[in-house]
Amino acid sequence: MAPPTRAESFRAEPFHAEPLRPKRRFLRPSVIPGFGLAFGYTLTCLGLIVLLPLAALVTRASGLGLAGIWEVATDPRVASALRVSFGVSLMAALTASVFGFVIAWVLTRYRFPGRKIVDAVVDLPFALPTAVAGIALAALYAPNGLVGAQLARIGIEAAYTPVGIYIAMVFIGLPFAVRTVQPLIAEIDKEIEEASATLGAGRVHTLVRVVLPPLIPAVLTGFALAFARGVGEYGSIIFIAGNLPYVSEIAPLLIVIKLSEYDYGGACAIATLMLGISFLTLLAINLIQAWSRRRFGYV
Amino acid sequence: MSETFAPVAPAEARPASVVTEGRWIRWLLIGIAILFLALFLVLPLLTVFAQAFAKGFAAYLAAFTEADAHAAIRLTLLTAAIAVPFNLVFGIMASWAIAKFEFWGKNLLVTLIDLPFSVSPVVSGLIYVLVFGAQGLLGPWLLAHDIQVIFAVPGIVLATIFVTFPFVARQLIPLMQEQGTAEEEAALTLGASGWHAFRTVTLPNIRWGLLYSVLLCNARAMGEFGAVSVVSGHIRGLTNTLPLHVEILYNEYNFVAAFAVASLLAGLALVTLCVKSLLEWRYADEIAAGARGH
Amino acid sequence: MGLVLPYPTESRRLTMFVKTNETSVAGVAMRKTSLRLREPDWEIPVSETTSRTTGRTRRHAALLGAGLAAALLAPPLACAQTELLNVSYDPTRELYREINAAFSEAWKAKTGETLTVRAAHGGSGSQARTVIDGIPADVVTLGIPSDIDAISRISKKIVPDWRTKLPNQGLPYTSTVVFLVRKGNPKGVKDWGDLVKPDVKVITPNPKTSAGGRWNFLAAWGYAYEREGKDADKANAFVGAVYKNVPVLDTGARGSTVTFAQRGLGDVLPTWENEAYLVFEEFGRDKFDVVVPPTSIYAEPPVALVDVNVDKKGTRKQAEAYLQFLYSDRAQAIFAKHHYRPLNRAAAKPEDLAQLPELKLFKIEDLQGDWDEIQKKNFDNGGLFDQLSKAGR
Numbered sequence: 001m002a003p004p005t006r007a008e009s010f011r012a013e014p015f016h017a018e019p020l021r022p023k024r025r026f027l028r029p030s031v032i033p034g035f036g037l038a039f040g041y042t043l044t045c046l047g048l049i050v051l052l053p054l055a056a057l058v059t060r061a062s063g064l065g066l067a068g069i070w071e072v073a074t075d076p077r078v079a080s081a082l083r084v085s086f087g088v089s090l091m092a093a094l095t096a097s098v099f100g101f102v103i104a105w106v107l108t109r110y111r112f113p114g115r116k117i118v119d120a121v122v123d124l125p126f127a128l129p130t131a132v133a134g135i136a137l138a139a140l141y142a143p144n145g146l147v148g149a150q151l152a153r154i155g156i157e158a159a160y161t162p163v164g165i166y167i168a169m170v171f172i173g174l175p176f177a178v179r180t181v182q183p184l185i186a187e188i189d190k191e192i193e194e195a196s197a198t199l200g201a202g203r204v205h206t207l208v209r210v211v212l213p214p215l216i217p218a219v220l221t222g223f224a225l226a227f228a229r230g231v232g233e234y235g236s237i238i239f240i241a242g243n244l245p246y247v248s249e250i251a252p253l254l255i256v257i258k259l260s261e262y263d264y265g266g267a268c269a270i271a272t273l274m275l276g277i278s279f280l281t282l283l284a285i286n287l288i289q290a291w292s293r294r295r296f297g298y299v
Numbered sequence: 300m301s302e303t304f305a306p307v308a309p310a311e312a313r314p315a316s317v318v319t320e321g322r323w324i325r326w327l328l329i330g331i332a333i334l335f336l337a338l339f340l341v342l343p344l345l346t347v348f349a350q351a352f353a354k355g356f357a358a359y360l361a362a363f364t365e366a367d368a369h370a371a372i373r374l375t376l377l378t379a380a381i382a383v384p385f386n387l388v389f390g391i392m393a394s395w396a397i398a399k400f401e402f403w404g405k406n407l408l409v410t411l412i413d414l415p416f417s418v419s420p421v422v423s424g425l426i427y428v429l430v431f432g433a434q435g436l437l438g439p440w441l442l443a444h445d446i447q448v449i450f451a452v453p454g455i456v457l458a459t460i461f462v463t464f465p466f467v468a469r470q471l472i473p474l475m476q477e478q479g480t481a482e483e484e485a486a487l488t489l490g491a492s493g494w495h496a497f498r499t500v501t502l503p504n505i506r507w508g509l510l511y512s513v514l515l516c517n518a519r520a521m522g523e524f525g526a527v528s529v530v531s532g533h534i535r536g537l538t539n540t541l542p543l544h545v546e547i548l549y550n551e552y553n554f555v556a557a558f559a560v561a562s563l564l565a566g567l568a569l570v571t572l573c574v575k576s577l578l579e580w581r582y583a584d585e586i587a588a589g590a591r592g593h
Numbered sequence: 594m595g596l597v598l599p600y601p602t603e604s605r606r607l608t609m610f611v612k613t614n615e616t617s618v619a620g621v622a623m624r625k626t627s628l629r630l631r632e633p634d635w636e637i638p639v640s641e642t643t644s645r646t647t648g649r650t651r652r653h654a655a656l657l658g659a660g661l662a663a664a665l666l667a668p669p670l671a672c673a674q675t676e677l678l679n680v681s682y683d684p685t686r687e688l689y690r691e692i693n694a695a696f697s698e699a700w701k702a703k704t705g706e707t708l709t710v711r712a713a714h715g716g717s718g719s720q721a722r723t724v725i726d727g728i729p730a731d732v733v734t735l736g737i738p739s740d741i742d743a744i745s746r747i748s749k750k751i752v753p754d755w756r757t758k759l760p761n762q763g764l765p766y767t768s769t770v771v772f773l774v775r776k777g778n779p780k781g782v783k784d785w786g787d788l789v790k791p792d793v794k795v796i797t798p799n800p801k802t803s804a805g806g807r808w809n810f811l812a813a814w815g816y817a818y819e820r821e822g823k824d825a826d827k828a829n830a831f832v833g834a835v836y837k838n839v840p841v842l843d844t845g846a847r848g849s850t851v852t853f854a855q856r857g858l859g860d861v862l863p864t865w866e867n868e869a870y871l872v873f874e875e876f877g878r879d880k881f882d883v884v885v886p887p888t889s890i891y892a893e894p895p896v897a898l899v900d901v902n903v904d905k906k907g908t909r910k911q912a913e914a915y916l917q918f919l920y921s922d923r924a925q926a927i928f929a930k931h932h933y934r935p936l937n938r939a940a941a942k943p944e945d946l947a948q949l950p951e952l953k954l955f956k957i958e959d960l961q962g963d964w965d966e967i968q969k970k971n972f973d974n975g976g977l978f979d980q981l982s983k984a985g986r
Contacts, residue, residue: 025403026402026403027400027401027402027403028400028401028402030399030400030401030480031484031487031488032399032400032480032483032484032487032493033487033493034395034399034493034497035396035399035400035402036655037392037655038392038393038395038396039396039400039402039655040655041388041389041392041393042389042392042393042396042397042408042412043408045389045392045393046393046408046411046412049457049460049461049464050411050412050414050415050461050464051411052430053426053427053429053430053461054414054418054426056426056429056430056435056436057422057425057426057429060429076983077979077982077983099331099332099335102328102331102332102335103332103335103336105328106328106329106331106332107332109319110319110325110328110329112329116576116580118332118333118336119576120572120573120575120576121336121340121341121572122336122340123572123575124340124341124344124568124572125340126515126518126519127515127518127522127567127568127569127571127572127575128343128344128522128564128565128568129521129522129523129524129541129542129561129564129568130420130522130524130525130542131522131524131542131543131545131546131561132347132522132542132545132561132564132565132568133343134524135347135545135546135549135557135558135561136343136344136346136347136350136558136561137343138856139346139350139558140342140343140346142855142856142857142858143856143857143858144856144857145346146342146346147338147342159856160840160841160852160856160858167339170339171339171340171343174339174340203320203321228417231419232417232418232419232420232421232422233419233420233525234419234420234421234524234525234528235420235524235525235528235542239549242840242841242842242852243799243841243842243843243844243848244839244840244841244842245799245842245982246982249842251419252419252420252421252422252525253421253844255419255421255422255425256421256529256719256844257799257801257802257844259425259428259529259719259722260716260718260719260721260722260801260802260844261718261722261801261802261973261974262721262722262725262743262747263974264429264434266974267425268425268429271419271421271422271425271426274419274422275418275422278417278418278419279417281417282410282413282417428726431727432726432727433725433726433727433748434725434726434727434747434748435726438727441727442727445905447727447729449726449727449728450723450726450727450728450729532680532713532723532728533713533714533715533723534678534711534712534713534728535711535712535713535714536711537711538713547714549851550683550845550847550848550851551686551687551847552850552851552854552855552872552875552876554855
C-alpha cells in the first residue's frame with residue numbers, strides 16, 4: 001500500500017461523503033481535458049467515413065427485403081461463389097494456422113542464423129500490395145512459371161484453379177496466424193515444462209498436454225483472422241484464380257461482375273451477406289477470447 | 300536403495316534440456332518453416348524483381364519514362380499524403396478519447412473503428428459508389444453542384460482512408476491505455492495546459508508507436524487495390540494509382556513494365572519491413588502495449 | 594479486427610477495456626518522468642460544479658471537433674476540365690492511343706486549342722457501369738451496342754436515338770471474331786464446330802462483363818443456328834457445349850488474351866480480329882497462328898456522345914469533332930492499321946486491308962431481332978448464358 005497522500009485525505013471530507021458514482025452518466029469525470037474535441041472528432045469521422053457509407057449499403061440491400069437477399073444468396077452462381085470464397089478460405093486458414101504455428105514456434109524457441117530476417121519476412125504480406133502479390137503469384141504458379149511447371153509435372157494445376165485461390169489466401173493469411181500465436185509462445189513459463197518433464201512426461205506428452213492447450217485460443221484467433229481476410233481478399237486472387245463461374249469465381253469478384261451488369265441490388269445483397277458473415281467471424285473471435293479469458297485467465 | 304533412485308536415472312540421462320525438442324526435430328521444424336516461407340512469401344517477391352529485369356536494365360528503366368507512370372506515382376503519393384495524415388490525426392483523437400477517458404459505449408466505439416478491417420476491399424469501394432455514384436444517395440445533389448467524388452481523386456482518397464482507417468487508432472489505443480493517465484494528470488496539476496501536456500507528456504510516450512503505425516498505414520495506403528479499383532474509373536494519367544497502373548500494364552502485355560512498376564511497390568514494402576523490424580528491435584515496448592521481446 | 598497490427602496489441606485487444614474504473618491509476622508506476630507520484634484516484638478533486646461546466650464546454654468542444662472533421666473531409670471542388678475523356682472497351686488501348694494523339698494534333702492545327710484526350714479501358718460492361726455511376730466521359734466507344742443502350746436507359750445521359758446521330762449507326766469501324774491457336778494448330782481447329790471437340794480447351798471472356806465475350810457467344814450461336822437449319826434449341830445446346838470446354842472466364846478480352854498467350858492455357862482463343870493480330874505483334878508470330886473460320890459474326894463496336902456530360906462540361910464542340918474525326922480518312926487509316934475493319938476502305942492503306950481476310954459475316958440482328966431482345970434473351974439475369982452455365986456445372 002502506498003502511504004496516505006494528500007488526495008486520499010480529501011476522501012475523508014464530508015464534501016465527498018456521498019457515493020462517488022450515484023448515477024450512471026455518460027462520461028466519468030476526469031481532470032484530463034479534450035474529451036469533447038477528441039470524441040466529437042472521432043465520432044464525426046467515423047460517422048462520415050465508415051458508418052454512413054455502410055448504412056447506404058445496408059439500406060440498398062434491405063430494399064430487396066430478406067426474401068430478395070435470400071433469393072440472391074441461393075442463386076446457384078452466387079451460392080457457388082460464396083462456397084468457393086468461404087471453403088477455400090477455410091482450407092487456406094487451416095494451412096496458415098498449422099504452418100504459422102510451426103513458424104511461430106521455430107522463431108520463438110530456437111536460435112538459428114538468420115532468425116531475425118525470417119521473422120521480418122513473415123510480415124511481407126502486410127507490406128506488399130495485393131496486386132503485386134497477385135501478378136507475382138500468377139507468374140510463379142502458371143503452367144509456364146517456375147513452380148507451376150514443377151507442379152504441372154506431378155499433375156497439379158495451380159494457377160487458374162481453386163488451388164491458385166488457395167495459394168493466394170495462404171499468402172495473405174499467414175502473418176495473422178504467426179503473429180497471434182508468437183507472443184503467447186514467448187510467454188510460456190518454461191518451468192511448467194520442466195515440471196512436466198521432471199514428473200516423468202515425455203517431450204511429446206508435455207507438448208500435447210501442457211504446452212498446447214493454453215495456446216489453442218490464440219491459434220483459433222489467428223485462424224479466424226486469416227479466414228476473415230481470405231474471404232474478403234480480391235487483389236491478389238483475381239490474377240491467379242481463373243474466375244470461372246461455379247469453379248473458381250470468388251464472392252468479391254462476383255460483386256464486381258454484378259456491378260458491371262448494373263445489378264446494384266445483387267451486388268449489395270452479396271456485399272451485405274459477406275458483411276454479415278465477417279461480423280459473425282468477429283463475434284466468434286470475441287467469444288474465443290472471452291472463453292480463453294475464463295479458461296486460462298488471459299487472452 | 301538402488302530401486303529408489305531408479306526413476307531418476309533416466310531423467311538424468313535425457314538430453315541437456317528437457318524443455319526443447321531433439322536436435323533432429325528442431326532442424327526439421329526450422330527447415331519446414333523456412334521452406335514454407337520461401338515458397339509462399341520470398342519466391343513471389345523475388346519473382347517481381349526477376350520479371351522486372353527479365354529484359355535488362357534499360358527495359359526496366361523505360362517503364363518509368365512514361366507520362367502515365369509519372370501520373371500514377373504522383374497520384375499514389377498524393378493519396379497517401381492526404382490519407383495518412385488524416386488517419387494520423389483521427390488515430391490520435393480517437394485513442395485520446397478512448398484511452399484517457401471512461402465513458403459509456405466505449406467497446407462499441409472501438410468495434411466500429413475496427414470495422415473497416417473486416418470489410419472486403421471490394422465492398423469498401425462499393426459503398427462509396429452507393430453514396431457518391433450518380434445513381435447513389437448523394438449522386439443527384441453532387442451532380443447538380445458539379446462535384447466529382449468517385450472516378451476522381453476525392454473518391455480514391457476516401458476509399459484509401461476507409462481501408463486504412465483503424466491503423467493508427469488500433470496501434471495507439473492499447474499503448475495509451477497501458478501508459479494510463481497519471482503522467483498527464485501530474486502535468487496538469489503542475490499547471491500545464493491540456494495541449495502542452497499532450498505535446499510534452501503524451502506525444503513523447505507514443506512517438507515510436509505512432510511512427511510504426513504510420514509506416515504500416517502508409518504501406519497499405521499506397522498499395523490498396525480492390526477498393527480503389529472500384530472507385531477509380533481507370534482513366535489513364537488521371538485516376539490510376541500505382542497498383543492500378545500495374546494491372547493496366549499487365550493487361551497490355553507489357554509484363555516487363557508491369558513488374559518494373561510492381562518492383563517499385565515491392566521496394567517500398569521492403570523498406571517498410573526494414574524500418575518496421577528496426578523499430579521493433581529497438582523500441583519494442585514503446586511501440587505496443589505489453590510488447591515482449593522476441 | 595486489428596488485422597494488420599503487430600501481435601502484442603492483437604492478443605491484448607479484448608482485455609484492455611475490461612479494467613474497471615476503480616483501478617485506473619492506483620498502483621500504476623509511472624515511467625520516464627521525474628515526478629514520481631503515486632496518487633490514487635484523481636477523479637476525486639473534480640467537484641460536481643466543475644464537471645457541469647466542463648459538460649457545457651465539452652459540448653462546445655464536441656461541435657468544434659465535428660466542425661474540424663467536416664472541414665477536413667469536405668471534398669475539394671472539381672476543377673474545370675479542359676480535356677476530353679473517352680471511355681472505351683478493353684482491346685482498344687493501342688488504337689486510341691494513336692487516334693487520340695492524331696486528333697489532338699488535328700484539333701490544334703484547326704483551332705489552336707490544346708486538347709488532351711484521355712482514355713479509360715476495361716470490360717465493355719464495366720465501362721458502361723462507370724459512365725452510369727458518373728465518370729465524366731465525353732464520348733463512349735464501347736464494344737457492343739447494348740452497353741450504350743444500357744447507359745441511355747439507366748442514366749439517361751445518352752439520347753435513346755444515339756444510333757441516328759452519326760453515320761453508319763455510330764459505327765466508324767467494325768470487326769469480327771477469329772481464332773488464335775497455338776503454332777501449327779495442333780488441335781486442328783478450323784471452324785466453330787471444332788470448339789465442341791472434347792479435347793479442345795477454349796479461352797473466352799465472361800459474356801456478362803465483356804463485349805468480346807458476348808460477340809464470341811453470339812458468333813457461336815449464329816454459326817450453329819445456320820448449321821442446324823435455324824433450330825434455336827440446337828443452337829443453344831451447341832453454345833452450351835462450347836462453354837463446357839472453357840476453363841477460364843476472364844472479365845475482359847484482355848484478360849483472356851493474357852491467359853492464353855502469356856500463361857499458356859487453352860488451345861483456341863476466339864477473339865476480336867484486332868486482338869488476335871496484336872498478339873502476333875506482341876508475342877511473336879512463331880508461337881501462334883490465326884485461323885479464320887469460314888463464317889463469323891459482324892461485330893459492331895459503336896461510338897456515342899454522352900450528351901449530359903458534354904453539356905455540363907461545355908465540351909460538346911470538341912467531343913462532336915472527336916467523333917466526326919473517327920470517320921475522317923486519317924482515323925480510318927489508323928483503324929485499318931490496327932486491324933479493325935474501316936468504314937471507308939478507300940482511306941486505308943492497301944497493305945493494311947490485305948491483312949483483313951475475306952469471310953462470310955452474318956449480323957446477329959438478322960437472326961435474333963433488335964438489341965434489347967438480344968441482350969435480354971442471352972445475357973440478362975436468367976438469360977441463356979445463365980441457364981447454360983447452370984446446366985453445365
